[in-house]
Amino acid sequence: MARSARAQEEIRRFLDIGAVQVAELDLDGDEAVLRPGPGSPPVTHGEVFVLVRRGGRPVGTLLGRVPEGADAKAVLAERARAECGATVFGAPGQPPFTTVVVATRERAGQLARALDSLLAQDHPRFEIVVVDNAPVTDETRELVERKYAERVRYVCEPVPGLAAAHNAGLDAVRGEVVAFTDDDVVADPRWLTELTAPFAADAGLGCSTGLILPARLTTPAQVLLESHGGFAKGFTPRTYDPAHPPGDEPLFPFTAGRFGSGANMAFRTAVLRSVGGFDPATGAGTAARGGDDLYGFVRVLAQGHRLHYTPYALVWHHHRETWRDLETQAYGYGAGLTAYLTAVLVNRPALLPAFLARLPRGLAHARTLTAVRDTDAADGTGAPGDHDERTHPWPRRLSRLQRRGMVYGPVGYLRARYALRAAVREQTAQRAKTAQGAR
Secondary structure: OOHHHHHHHHHHHHHOOOOEEEEEEEEEOOEEEEEEOOOOOOOOOEEEEEEEEEOOEEEEEEEEEEOOOOOHHHHHHHHHHHHOOOOOOOOOOOOOOEEEEEEEOOOHHHHHHHHHHHHOOOOOOEEEEEEEEOOOOOHHHHHHHHHOOOOEEEEEEOOOOHHHHHHHHHHHOOOOEEEEEEOOEEEOOOHHHHHHHHHHHOOOEEEEEEEEEEOOEOOHHHHHHHHOOOOOOOOOOEEEEOOEOOOOOOOOOOOHHHOOOOOEEEEEHHHHHHOOOOOOOOOOOOOOOOOHHHHHHHHHHHOOOEEEEEEEEEEEEOOOOOHHHHHHHHHHHHHHHHHHHHHHHHHOHHHHHHHHHHHHHHHHHHHHHOOOOOOOOOOOOOOOOOOOOOOOOOOHHHHHHHHHHHHHHHHHHHHHHHHHHHHHHHHHHHHHHHHHHHO
16 A cells, blocks of 8 residues: 555544543442543443442453443443452552642643642642743642642742653652652542552552553544553552562563553652652653653662552543644654663663663564554454553554654753753853842
8 A cells, every 4th residue: 555545544544533431330249330530421322431440449441332222330330240350459558648749831720620639639648749840921820829829839940841840849848758640630539548558568669650541532542542552551560679570571670661650650759869860851841752750760670679550549641632642642752762761871871781681672672662553453443441452553653753753762862961951051040140139
């Protein structure tokens, strides 16, 4: 098929992707409670992406189709009981005092929604810090001071970039553990407790990550992204221990994307500070495009600390909505991946031998990661459900953009370092000028 014809076919397939409802189904013995996902309308007939819970804890997802006129709860509960078996849960334990850091930039509406969900957490003792990153208006500061002043602290970080914002939040942390999430999420009421309780049970734990599911699946871009796994890392808790590298992870610890994502992560505060926080030349808002969270994971693991993934710590993420958003995201993922690897090797040269030993397999992994991924469904239709299934083909253009991003990543990181030094010099000069004028 000629490239132009193939591109047109990909566009047609993309535009044909229909919206999917999002819902939660909590199974408790013979009882079932069905409710819409956060911000979604009540469930009706049609396709439904369902988070299945048992005793309130996430145990799996499924895609159900509710026939017109049928009882949605009965249809979906029957599927869930057949596919999601009973699970034995341990008590989460007593979580330590925690600081939640939310970095934001000119998105006050989304931030308010996120803060409302964070303030509803069942965690016994926590604080919230909002970091306003390189603001151009006073909208965020005014929102925090007007609506959340008694419960939320405001910090302004003039240097642009997500890592710089997270480091500013880290400087303000008073908790034993620091949790990070984004301004475009809705946190489950037990999110913070589930994410931070493992630190009390394991003194060697340096980092924990949690489950990220879609808040809405209303556009083709959102459905396509979730069809290929989205940000979810599955429903099996797992601990990564550098003293006992996992046998099924030959690239460990450099495949940090397997461990979790920045919208749902926590660190022991002293550990994160001991590795210098995040590299400010990585992350969204810099020329590196991303990779700040992956950098943090690898630095903590390389220091000898364990990382724990738990599916019980859930946030609902508002995925990007358009094709252009997916293009930006695909390129940014590729760039962030190689930018963070560059950052790790620049800041921790001792890891270079281990990295070179894994390089051949790493290149093979990169080719697989950016390959044109076909669908597991026979007709190429469907919607997300099981995160191990591909229900829509991944477009070639997005794969090409991800590869281009990977080539660009090291250059982007070096550009970001140069821009950071320039920004710091400018701030230093501005502070000196202000101080001189005050005399």
